[in-house]
Amino acid sequence: MNWKRVGCGNVADFFSVLIALQMAPAVRQGQRFAVIATNDNAGRFPPVEPIGAGLGGCCPRCGKGRLFSGLLKVAPRCDKCDLDYSFADAGDGPAVFVILIVGFVAVGLALWTEVSFDPPLWLHFLLWIPLTLALSLVALRLVKGVLVTLQYANKAAEGRIDR
Ligand SMILES: [Zn+2]
DSSP, X not given: OOOTTTTHHHXXXXXXXXXXXXXXXXXXXXXXXXXXXXXXXXXXXXXXXHHHHHHTTBOTTTSSSBSBSSXXXXXXXXXXXXXXXXXXOOTTHHHHHHHHHHHHHHHHHHHHHHHHHOOXXXXXXXXXXXXXXXXXXXXXXXXXXXXXXXXXXXXXXOOOBOO
């Protein structure tokens, strides 16, 4: 499957617009912002498609090193190109997407099962609690990877006032 330029540009543009809107009032007031360079030495590496790298849990700069050191814990740095991952701060982002997506799937399936088969309540618990837990953990890792690689690709960081 070829991920290049399918949805990634649109998602990246969406985040760029969000960041621009957030900084707009301060820029109008004449404050100067210094963009924090998280892309240092990026010129030495061929461009990495951020969504593919994020879904695969790969480094956003070299695309080869591992992004995670545990299931959901971001490693301190890339084991291949030594990129410092301290810029990575997805915050509550992954949880929001996972709640919306997994909630939609699990509740939809539970409603459909109830209406179609009218199973006993214990069967609902047996089916949907493990499914929700498993889907949430898998989706959290995928979404967190994508948000961190997009954050790197868009140089998104907390705004700082340059005095
Ligand atoms: Zn790397």
